[in-house]
Amino acid sequence: MAFDYDLFVIGGGSGGVRAARVAAAGGARVALAEESRMGGTCVIRGCVPKKIMVFASAYREGFADARSYGWDLGEGSFDWARFRSRLHGELDRLEGVYRSLLSGSGVTTFDQRAVLDDPHTVRLADGSTHSAKHILVATGGRPERPGLPNxxxxxxxxxxxxxxxxxxxxxxxxxxxxxxxxxxxxxxxxxxxxxxxxxxxxxxxxxxxxxxxxxxxxxxxxxxxxxxxxxxxxxxxxxxxxxxxxxxxxxxxxxxxxxxxxxxxxxxxxxxxxxxxxxxxxxxxxxATGRRPNSDGLGLAEAGVGIGRRGQVVVDEFSQTAVPSIYAIGDVTNRVNLTPVAIREGMAFVETVFNGNPTPVDHDLIPSAVFTQPEFGTVGLSEEEAREQEAVDIYCTSFRPMQTAFAGRPDRVLMKLVVSKATQKVLGCHIVAPQAGEMIQLAGIAVKMGATKADFDRTVAVHPTMSEELVTMKAPVRSV
The missing domain is CATH 3.50.50.60 (FAD/NAD(P)-binding domain)
Known part of the structure; x- marks a missing residue:
């Protein structure tokens, strides 16, 4: 049977766009439909605008600290309207980048909602239909209200x-x-x-x-x-x-x-x-009481695709659904709801389907960051998770960092390693500190490689830094 496309992607977020681009770069005929804005949740309604707001919100304490360091600054005020205008301009720019990447890769795009007619046919909002050998659902998730009256x-x-x-x-x-x-x-x-x-x-x-x-x-x-x-x-x-x-x-x-x-x-x-x-x-x-996969009304169940209790698309380790021609990646599968994971899943999908190299998605030991103030970076097992599996040593220190201590603030940071008592392998690393997200990306490499506490100990400290504590903690604070 001749198909209009080798791959039709439903959803223009990070995972869907990456899969579409990589498949097209390999010679596949690819189309992508997005009913909202290219870039999806991360670029338009999530990670990117949120992180820019994190930057904006940190300046208030930064100005106060600057005075402690000798800078003569006025109180100042925050102009939300001016900031929001700049923010929306940046999101428009990034959406344009995503569109350029798709067009430059030869991907045909449709700015409208797409649903399934059958395992090989997609119907657009304008009534047109398009056939595809493979269909990839990458529609992400959405915020969910708690169901209270009003x-x-x-x-x-x-x-x-x-x-x-x-x-x-x-x-x-x-x-x-x-x-x-x-x-x-x-x-x-x-x-x-x-x-x-x-x-x-x-x-x-x-x-x-x-x-x-x-x-x-x-x-x-x-x-x-x-x-x-x-x-x-x-x-x-x-x-x-x-x-x-x-x-x-x-x-x-x-x-x-x-x-x-x-x-x-x-x-x-x-x-x-x-x-x-x-x-x-x-x-x-x-x-901010939870999110739900965007699987409603797409014709998935009618096509034979399994849908879980939370609305997630049920897939195997290769992101394939119960229907052989239909795959799903990203938050719509409710596996690990992080943008880099969706991108990895998209890459693994292309490797499996178009490069003939079956590649399961690796969801183990994923570093992540929570952009609270202070930030939280984490990879691997928490102390609570680890001690349910085996005996562990806990190396931990909490202290006032030099920068904010000098400014007279009471801020504290935390550096913590969870270590297997039997193998001395580092099972988890947890950092609460300014720029913890940057630190955990690098610590995540060591933990992913299976580093032991001795490997950390052999590493010379970078002084004076907060992160040097990760390689200078010699004795566990407790064994559990």
Missing amino acids: DHLGMVSDDIFNLEELPRRLLIVGGGYIACEFACIMNGLGVEVTQFYRGAQILRGFDGEARGLISEMMQEKGVDLHLGTNIVDMAPATADHVASAAVTGGGMAAPAGETSARSAATGGPVWVKASNGHEHVFDAVLF
């Missing part, structure tokens, strides 16, 4: 980048990395941030000692964190709500006559009742 009054992470103005008082609901990152960002930009998390500690699933330090530092920097707390009710704020919030200790919205910031998602101040009985009024509420 939860439409709250924003999700996609909305943050389009705020007309910053809220004066913001509630963030959630304790994962997205919630914590935005809590730090908005706090750094001068917003009064309150964070509710129903669990006992933020950043569930990460190393417990690291989580504890990040929680302490976030509160030290001004985030009003409430653990074991959730929303039980919410509604548009009225004058009675403001009065009630004042009585229960939940605080007030912007004073009368002062303009409250509002977003398209909220439309104005929101009254919230917490699970501890307190009532609050906020200018805006951000739900």
Whole structure:
């Protein structure tokens, strides 16, 4: 059977674009459809704009530190409108880069939604159909609201980048990395941030000692964190709500006559009742309570593709679905939801399908970073995970780094190695510190290679640095 294309990719995010480009570079006839903007979540609504906001939010403390170092600086102020304009301009530029990469690789693109008609046919929103020998689903994921009554009054992470103005008082609901990152960002930009998390500690699933330090530092920097707390009710704020919030200790919205910031998602101040009985009024509420794969309405189940309980596309180790001609990569599979992983999965897909070299995706020992303030870099097993598997030695130190200690700030950092007692192999490395993301990328190489504690010890320290502690810790602080 003759097909219009060798590969049709549904989704123009990092993973889909990489797979399309590499397949086309090898001579395949490739098409790609994207219903929103090229670049996907990472470039347009996630990693890139978020990291730029992290940079912006760090300057407030940086200016304060500069004065301690002898620089004569005024107080200054943050201009959200000017920043947002520059941010959107940069995202437009990056989208253009993605489009140029696709066109330069010979990939045919369609700026519209695509769904499956059958295992080899894609139907576009304009009604046209295109056949393909292979179809790759790379549609990513989306933020999910918690299902509370009136939860439409709250924003999700996609909305943050389009705020007309910053809220004066913001509630963030959630304790994962997205919630914590935005809590730090908005706090750094001068917003009064309150964070509710129903669990006992933020950043569930990460190393417990690291989580504890990040929680302490976030509160030290001004985030009003409430653990074991959730929303039980919410509604548009009225004058009675403001009065009630004042009585229960939940605080007030912007004073009368002062303009409250509002977003398209909220439309104005929101009254919230917490699970501890307190009532609050906020200018805006951000739900960071999870994400869901974008698999709805694509015709996948009808074509025979397995869909999991969370909506994820079920694939094997080669990213192939139950339908031999259909593959899926990235967040839509809900395996490891990180941009570099989606790109790796896309490369492995091309190697398997177009280069005749079956290549399973390696999801083991993936370094990652959480861009809280301070940052958190991690690779391998947490202490809690490791001690469930075997006896381990824990090497750990926490201290005040030179730069901020000189400026008189109470900031602390953490350097931690989880080491197998039997083999002395480093099973996990966890860093809480400024630029931890940069450090963990390099430490991740050693851990991935199977380095032992002796390998770390043989490495000469770079002095004076924070990271030198990783190679100078001689005795474990505990064995578990």
